[in-house]
Ligand SMILES: NC(=O)c1ccc[n+]([C@@H]2O[C@H](COP(=O)([O-])OP(=O)(O)OC[C@H]3O[C@@H](n4cnc5c(N)ncnc54)[C@H](O)[C@@H]3O)[C@@H](O)[C@H]2O)c1
């Protein structure tokens with residue numbers, strides 16, 4: 085069956101995307117739009133309003149009015165009820181949102197339906213519950229004075245999002261931002277506008293007052309993204325994207341001293357000791373290598389295997405990788421869909437070619453599947469024979485490409501794992517409990533999994549160190565970013 089006929093089976097159709105400002109869908113003032121390409125068919129599936137300075141100004145003004153209006157004074161219980169309702173409506177519209185996410189990204193519909201959309205809903209449910217339990221702090225100075233802290237919202241916050249897990253990551257920011265009493269201007273990634281567009285009407289239906297949530301589409305530099313980072317009435321930016329983009333945003337935001345929260349790039353080690361359970365390792369490492377076409381910042385794309393296990397791992401992992409089904413994102417049997425765009429496809433392909441130049445051996449993959457002449461499809465790729473200082477081992481590829489290196493000693497693999505300017509996540513496989521604690525404590529990463537991957541407790545601190553991020557979000561850490569504390573000292 086053709087992709088379109090499967091889309092009909094799913095019944096949802098791609099949508100044209102307008103901005104959502106002050107509770108209404110509006111085009112750009114200059115009527116400018118850009119096209120939205122389906123990465124599986126390479127066809128135009130709709131148009132997107134292209135926002136700039138003017139649309140950002142309108143959105144920020146609406147957010148400021150809303151902040152000074154009812155939203156910040158709304159009792160927390162009522163705000164929590166509305167936030168929970170957003171999550172409920174996302175679940176009610178799961179199939180539609182999953183289809184649009186799959187159209188936009190090329191990810192398997194099944195993945196969007198089982199991970200992306202349910203987790204987007206859970207982001208709202210989690211923070212609706214969590215906000216009821218947060219307190220502040222108080223200190224008594226003998227019988228001299230009493231200190232207590234009060235927590236208040238920041239004001240208008242800019243939320244700038246990437247294209248790999250569009251609704252999951254957009255709502256990971258929006259839920260705590262609203263729970264803390266702020267208003268928001270969202271800038272979705274230009275490649276993935278559709279679920280963000282529907283989020284506007286979902287918030288309105290849930291009872292979010294007009295102006296509290298605003299969505300402006302557009303690009304980064306010289307467009308809506310840059311305008312949001314420069315606007316004087318935006319007091320904070322939460323950004324998820326490439327490290328290089330983060331540096332540009334920091335420069336722009338410095339002029340108005342905005343508070344920044346950064347979730348940036350990663351090149352994450354997956355360290356496998358010889359005592360690990362190989363069946364478990366293979367099953368999870370297939371996911372941590374190739375889920376979402378490897379377009380996950382947390383993917384363990386640098387695999388290190390202790391030498392006694394190396395040959396067996398390479399053989400078993402390669403065989404399992406060959407069983408993955410690359411194809412039509414709407415086909416229920418597909419496990420690997422398309423990359424996000426032609427530009428990104430060519431970039432990932434160039435790294436496979438570089439790997440060969442650097443002396444690597446392509447154990448499997450590296451090519452467009454022969455039966456898929458249209459669409460940005462790339463086979464899951466395993467590369468061996470490289471050294472830790474190779475560009476393919478050092479640079480973020482953000483595609484279905486992993487390298488495997490052997491190691492002999494614990495100290496050696498810790499050194500190699502840390503030999504990167506990134507520090508986002510890491511995975512360690514061992515049944516030696518003391519070694520697990522010892523090695524985890526030495527790995528320079530913000531998020532470390534032992535004998536698992538992408539197991540998420542939203543109360544935990546989430547974020548990277550070094551060039552992988554600034555700050556943490558999740559649980560109390562989100563409230564620390566999305567609110568201000570004032571200490572009040574009263575003489576007794
Ligand atoms: N650490 C995390 O949690 C996490 C999660 C997902 C993705 N990522 C990273 O994101 C990258 C892939 O996403 P991407 O390609 O969308 O990243 P990107 O940096 O190219 O774009 C991210 C967003 O920033 C906007 N943008 C670009 N330039 C801007 C500028 N000068 N001013 C304001 N906004 C600007 C884009 O329009 C987009 O909305 C990868 O590096 C990946 O590792 C990190």
Ligand SMILES: O=C/C=C/C=C(\O)C(=O)O
Nearest residue numbers: 248256379380381382540
């Ligand atoms: O591609 C990066 C994935 C990030 C995931 C989260 O931010 C999360 O699970 O909260």
